[in-house]
Every structure is written in structure tokens, then in C-alpha cells.
Amino acid sequence: MANFTDLFAWFDRLGVTDSLLPFLLVFAIVFAVLQQIELFGTDKKNIHFVLALVMGLLFVIPHVTNTYPSGADPVEIINRAIPQVGIVVIAVIMVLLIVGVFGAKLDVKESPLAMVVVLLAFGLVIYIFGWAANWWGGASFPRWLGFLGNPETRAMLIILAVFLLIVFFIIGGGTKESRAKKGFGNVLDWFKSMLK
Numbered sequence: 001m002a003n004f005t006d007l008f009a010w011f012d013r014l015g016v017t018d019s020l021l022p023f024l025l026v027f028a029i030v031f032a033v034l035q036q037i038e039l040f041g042t043d044k045k046n047i048h049f050v051l052a053l054v055m056g057l058l059f060v061i062p063h064v065t066n067t068y069p070s071g072a073d074p075v076e077i078i079n080r081a082i083p084q085v086g087i088v089v090i091a092v093i094m095v096l097l098i099v100g101v102f103g104a105k106l107d108v109k110e111s112p113l114a115m116v117v118v119l120l121a122f123g124l125v126i127y128i129f130g131w132a133a134n135w136w137g138g139a140s141f142p143r144w145l146g147f148l149g150n151p152e153t154r155a156m157l158i159i160l161a162v163f164l165l166i167v168f169f170i171i172g173g174g175t176k177e178s179r180a181k182k183g184f185g186n187v188l189d190w191f192k193s194m195l196k
Contacts, residue, residue: 015064017079018063018064018075018079019060019063019064019075022059022060022063022074022075022078022079023056023059023060024056025078025082026052026055026056026059026060027052027053027055027056028052030051030052030055030056031049034047034048034051034052035048059075060075063075063076071133071134076132077129077132077133078132080131080132081128081129081131081132081133084128084131084132085125085128088121088124088125088128
């Protein structure tokens with residue numbers, strides 16, 4: 001009797017994960033970006049389609065023909081990095097869900113820390129792709145983040161982050177609506193007052 005495990009193994013043997021999915025990913029991203037920026041003018045879907053098709057094929061064909069240099073195959077890098085990015089996205093959604101259960105509304109767009117959140121997310125994605133591309137020389141962290149390799153340090157940082165989140169909710173002050181509107185600004189004010 002066949003099951004989903006056998007079906008996915010069969011898809012893998014067919015080359016779905018090595019050729020079709022990376023092609024569709026590159027094609028969809030390039031096509032969406034071209035549609036959004038309207039580089040060739042409005043209503044030029046045919047040109048955008050052809051360019052996205054060519055870029056997707058140029059991305060995948062060297063992988064299939066094994067002509068990329070060893071360790072520099074972007075399909076392998078994407079296949080290693082995308083699941084890690086997915087884990088980060090799921091973790092962020094779970095944090096927002098947990099915070100929402102307690103009645104808090106986090107609107108990161110209106111927070112003074114919006115740029116910090118964006119930069120942290122960008123840095124995390126760069127780190128994940130750097131790890132997948134082996135930019136850090138086989139280490140799990142770049143040299144300047146080597147201290148994060150210690151499990152005790154990671155645990156301390158997680159405890160500190162949870163503590164700061166709790167402090168954020170305790171010192172929020174004002175009405176529930178004003179706290180939700182102000183966002184993470186309370187934490188910044190608290191840090192400023194602690195540094196004085």
C-alpha cells in the first residue's frame with residue numbers, strides 16, 4: 001500500500017526538489033518583482049514571463065548538468081537554507097500567537113523598533129544563507145558570533161529576552177489601547193531610564 005512518504009520519495013527521485021521546485025521559486029520571485037516594478041511598462045506580462053522563465057532555467061540547468069563549482073551550487077544552498085528560514089517564520093508567528101493570547105496587540109509598523117526588527121530579520125536570513133553556502137568556514141556561527149556556540153550563553157540570552165518581554169508588559173502603563181499603540185517604545189524608554 002502506497003503512502004505519502006513513498007509519494008514524496010518518488011517525487012524526490014523524479015527531481016522535483018532538485019529541479020522543479022527551485023525553478024518555480026526563482027520563476028515566481030522574478031516574475032512577481034518584474035510585475036511590481038514595471039521595468040518595461042505596464043501590461044508587459046509576456047516580457048516578464050520570458051525573463052522569469054530564462055532566469056529560472058539559467059538557475060536550474062547548471063545544477064542539473066552539474067556544471068556549478070563544488071560548494072557554490074545555488075540550488076543546494078537554497079535547499080539547505082529555505083527550511084531554516086521557514087523555521088524562523090514559524091517561530092515568529094508562534095511568538096505573535098502567544099503574545100496575542102494574552103491580549104496584547106503588537107503593531108511592529110508603528111513601533112520605534114520597526115527598523116531594528118527588520119534589520120534583525122535581514123541579518124538572520126543572511127546568517128542562514130551564509131551557513132548554507134558555508135561562508136563561515138564550516139563553523140555554525142561566524143567568528144564574531146562564536147560566543148553563541150556555547151549552549152549556556154544561548155540559554156542566558158533566551159532568558160534575558162523573555163525577561164525583557166515580561167518587563168515590557170509590566171511597565172506598559174496607561175490603557176490597554178495606548179500600550180498596544182505605543183508598541184515596543186516602552187522598552188526603549190525603560191532602557192533609556194536605566195542608562196541615565
